[in-house]
Each structure stands twice: as C-alpha cells, then as structure tokens.
Amino acid sequence: MRLQRNVHRRNTLPRRSQLRVERLEDRRLLAVLTVNSTADTVDPGDGILTLREAILEANANPNGATPDEIHFNIPTTDPGYDAGTGAYSIRPSSSLPDINDPILIDGWTQPGWANRPIIELDGTNVDTDPIGIYLHPNASDSTLRGLVVNRFAGYQILSQAPRFTIQGNYLGTDVSGMAAASSTAGIGFGANTWDANVGTIGTNGDGIDDELEGNLISGNSIGVSLVYSDDVVIAGNLIGTNAAGTSMVPNRVDGIRAWDGTNGIRIGTNGDGPRMTRSEMSSREMAPEESICPKLPE
Template identity: 30%
Template structure:
C-alpha cells in the first residue's frame, strides 16, 4: 500500500506520453532525457499516490492524442494552471477534456477547449471545485476558461459540487463568444448543495460568479437536480454592456425541488447573489416539464448589471407546465424586501405562465417593466402573460398579513401590464399590485396600452381580499371575448392614488366587451369588495358591443374618494354603448341590496 503523500507535479512537457513508472512519486515520461512531466504522466502518478496531490501547469499548450486518464484518487487532485496561458486543446478529439471520478478534486486556471464532448465531466462524485477557491489569493488566476466544446462545457453528473469564477462559452477577455454546445449541465444532483456561482458566505463572494454566455443551447441546464445558481452573469459580456447570447439562459427541467436561482435573502451577500440573466436569444429562465418548488429571487432579468438599461431576452421567465414556482419574495418574513426580481426590457413577456399543469405559482414583490429604482420605464411587451390553461396562480399579495407590502409587484412601463388569455386560463388571482404608477405611486408610469387585459379567459379574480392600484394607464382593466365571463373585479383603486384622495387618471378605468362579469360586489359578499373607480379622464366604466351583456356593476364608489366624501370625477362615470342586459346597482333579491348600491358622484 502506498504511503500517504502530498506530491506536487510540475508539467513541463507538452507531449502526451505515459509515465514511466506510475506510483514511484516521480513524473517522468522519457527515460533518455529524464524529468519530462506530461499532463498524462502527472495524472497517472497522482491517481496512484495516496493523499491529495497537486499538478501545476505554466505557460503551455497540451493537445492530447487520446483520452486523458480520469481523476480517481480518493483524496482528490488539484490541477492548477496559469489561466489563459495553460491550455488543454482537444483539437476535436472525440472525448471529454478532464474527467473527475473521485471526490475533492480542484480544477483551476486552465483554458479547456475543442473537445467534441464535455470540457470537464464530474461523474457521481462530490466536493469537487471547478474554479476559484475564493480565499482572496489569486482568485482571478484560478478562473477556468471553458469554451468551444461540442457538448457541455461542464457536466456535473450527481453529487454535490461547486463551479465558481469561470468563463464558460467566452474567451478570457470576456468580450467574444466561442460556444460550447451548452454551458453547464447538471443531472441527477438531487442531494441539495451544488452551487453554480457564489456561495453567499460573505468571503470573496464577488469573485465567485461565473460568466456563462455565448453557448449554442442553454447557459445552464438543470435536470433532476437541486441546485443553487447565484451571482452569475448569463447572456452578456463580462462588463454587461452587450449581449453574448445563449439560446436559453437557464433551463430547469423535470424534478428540481428546492432549486434556487438568485438570493436566499439571509442578509449575507444578498446583492452579490443576484444573477444578471439577460441578452439570451429565447428565455432568460425557463422552468418546464413538471419542475416544481423552484425559487427565483433577487435577479436582474433583461437588464444590464445596474438595472438601468435593457439587455433583452425574448421572455424573461417562462414557466411551462410546472407548479409551486416562486418568482420574487417567498413571504417567510426574512429578507423579503431583497428577494424581488427586476424583470424588464424583454421583447416578449417579462413572466410567461403556460400549460394545464402551470398552477400554484406565485409572482410577488418584483419590478416588472421598470428600471431597478422603479421610476423609469424599461418595457417588456407584456409584463406578465398567463395562458394556455394556466390556473390557480397568484400575482401579488396573498393577504395573510405577513410581508404583504413586500409581496406587491410594481407592474408599469410595459405595453400590457398583465395579460390573461385563453378559455382555459382560469381561477388566477391578481391582487395587491401597483399597475401603471412609479415606485412610490407619486405619479403615473403607464403601461402604454392596458394595465390588465383579460382576453377570452373566464373566472379570474382582480383584487378581492387585497385590491390593486391600477392607475395611469390608457385602459386600467380591459375584459373582452365571449369566453371572458365570470371574472370578478373587486376592492381595487382604479384611477386614484394609494390614499384614494387624488387622481392618477387612466383614460378608461374599466372597459368590458364580454358577458357576465362582476365589477364590485354581490349582496352576499364582503362589504369592502366594491372598487373606487375615480379620476379617469374619459370613462370610469365603459361597456360596449353585443358581447358585453349580463355584467353587474354594484357596490362601487365611482367619481369619489374611497370614503365617498369628496369628488374625484371621471369624465363619465358609466357609459354603456349597444350592450344589452347589464345590471348597474342592486339585483333586488333582498340580500344585501343596500350594499349593492353604487355611489356615482363627482
């Protein structure tokens, strides 16, 4: 049995010869010349010697002629290069660059490229580190540059491992892409603990983020794994000034329990845990095919690193047929004010929820369509879009009395703030949001078309226990389409400020061209369910067309403040144009009839 050792092997030969006597403690591949240490020979020695050994590379380019040996020493091996000057060039060799098949290995300071498979593959092992150890000594030199490999730049198969401070898909200058097939692929890592980026421990966290850009498919692909992704730049150059797109920034597929993208809100390095996920060709983050219990918190998605300039994805966050996804604050009372995302500048939807299994998702505490301060527009086309059968999702406040203010989304500056569309998109709730105003609701920051648009979608709730502030838009709420029935608009402030004592006008507060919807309350519902619909420059409520029948307008303050004591006039309170069979006021059934009265004044 070999005695324990901690040997250091300095690679000084760019050839590919085997070691002459593996296990003798001497890295030498040439009996004639002596002291000729190739990378292959160094790995062969380290694998046999007991103890954690170190292999160092200086300025050298190594082009293996056949697959390099896997790292299999149970004590682990460190391979440490000199960043851009220590190159392992696959030259299109049909293999993996470096294979890690034991625990406690470290790969640092290498440029690994041109392998047809993976640049680095970690295979069912744990406690491996790819990149910086964040000890404050030479952290930048410990960066690996992993690019132009045919499959994933880094594959993590099982185990609990860490990838920190690397450039994946980008040259070392951070300005030019050289794509891997995908950046980082994590499969089967269900024992939570794998970290891509900063670990948020307060030590050198700024050095731990990866630049993952320019890859052909996904920047990061998480499949059947529990992973933390924090502090990375995904889809931009190193400075954040231009896009170097992946196709998808982050794809989370199938099982991903307790996966976290962004900050944990624990008060330690929360800002440094922010990912910048922008400039990608399709989605910034995509959660699909039954992935559940994923949290996306504290990120900038569609912007530059300072949150003041758009760097568009097409869709910021896309949740497809997945449930229990939290986008923003988790309402646990810890760090909730730090968990909101800025989701702005995307050319499609900031947040897109789709699919029959897209349910019980929560979007809370985010800035959607504004810059990071919330005082200037940075539009998505749709702030939030819900469709294709998505149901029982919550946009905003759950009204449980805990962290309610932090759960408010600011949804402003978009073309459409919230779109709910499709005749199967039902029982979604939009509550407690500010839509069409700036961050302190001191002035309008309009969605340029509609605040909330319900298009052919039935049985959704706008407001309820916690109402929305919907002001400053051309149209506050628009409901249209024959299948857009049984929607309820209640307890909202539409056209006024949060105090309800001054106007922030929409042009039209509520417009309806659909049947059988409720604006306000029925006599058997909570007496606070009525809306304040005031201060709108044209109409408080406008019902039009043959499809606009059977709607009930009851229990609202229209043209007054919230208490009904002061005038805040609309241009016209209620206007009905060629729309038959609507009810304005009480239904006369003897149940709460007096509370169904609208106050139409001002």
C-alpha cells in the first residue's frame, strides 16, 4: 500500500518562504513542548498538552534548521496508562497534523522509560488518511525516537523530509515488541526527486547510545519502503523478529523494499546489515549496484 493519492497531494504544498529577514530572531527560537496527556483534544488554556496540540504549536513556531522538541511527562493517573505494560497509549480519532517544520519527538523523555519505548501511537480509530506520523518536505533534520507506532492502515511513519532520523522505535508491533499489531507498512518514504533524501533508520554508528538507536520493524506488510529516497542508511535494526531477536514476527511481504528511483542505500553502518531473516530482504525493484547489501542469515 503506497498511499499514492495522499503523497501526491502533500507534494504540491507550497514551500515556506525564506526571505522574511525581519522575523529572523523569532525563527531561531526553540520550543520545548511537554505532552502531559494521552487525550486527543485541542483546547488551549486547559492546562493539558496533547500530542496533537504539541504538533500544532511546533508548526506555528517556525525555527529554521533548529528543531522544536516534543517531550513527554504523562502521569500514571492518565486514562491511557496501562499498569500491566507500563505504556501510555495515544489513540487519535483522526490523522495527526502533518509536521512541516524541523522537530524532535522524543519518547525517551517519558518518566519510566527504560531502554524500550513506552509511548504508543495507536491508529485503530483513524479511518481517513491513515498515516501515523507524516514529515513534510519542509521538516528536514527531524528526529522521531522512542515511540511505538502501530495499527495505522497506511504507513506508521511517512517521510518526505531530507536528513531525517528514525531511531529506537517499535513499528508494527504491540508495546511488548513480541507480537504483531495489525500494521500495513512500517516506514514509507516518498521523497521529492529534487531532494537528496539523506536519512538514517536506526543507529548512526557514532558510538553514543548506538545500542538504543535501532528500531524494531516487524508485523507489517512492508517494513521499510523506499521511494525516490537516496543515500539512506538502515543500521542496527531488528526487522521481522521480536524485540529480543529470538523468534520471527515477519513482515508479510518484504522487510525492506526499494522502489524505482532509489539509489545509494546502505544496509548497516559499514555494510554489515541489520538483524533480519533472509525472506525479509527484497531486491525485486532495486538493481544490485544501487546498494551495499548484507549477507543475510538462513
């Protein structure tokens, strides 16, 4: 499922003007927005900040190349908290707003986080335009980390933004990371052909928190779908397994699929690849010289 209609529509959005020099100081301001509720409401001034409200506020605070930050501090008294799993479930009633400015959404900031994501974005109630998080081309240099994104009938994450980073997430599984959660595509990318869509899915290999940066991408139809997306690094992830890497939670069609127009994909920080089953790698639509592919285990 490529959601071509929605990608085409979003590609036609006008670019943001860069010539408003009289507002240069405002554009450099960094907003740190702390979500304190799993609700999906928009009610300014009520003392509650939902994820939907935080994205709207970040979009309204243009900040050039310095990302706004969305943190989490949701109390255990919140109705979306599950004491059994220790997770906080956000169930939007419709698609969240497109992200059209650089942003860091950081699930690692939620109290109780301990090396696994506990902020869940559950798309069960989203029927129209079912994409979990959408990064507009203007949202370059954005980072999404520490989230569980599942049950969206389209893409869990769709990026058309260059220089993105997606790390430390569970995409397509439940909050335990041990079972599939009815997702269609784990990550989908429809990058503009005129943008060098340099990005990282997983670890950047810089020696800082590398062991935490890999994603779990399992239980989808396609785990990672790359369309016109050049120079993307996919490294340190578990694809088609459970969170422990001990058994299969397969992506039903492909683990990684690179469509026509995709070049320079590197699997692994040095080409050694993610941990995945042989059936998870698709090269049906990508010429061998277009990527550095790992030797996959039987």
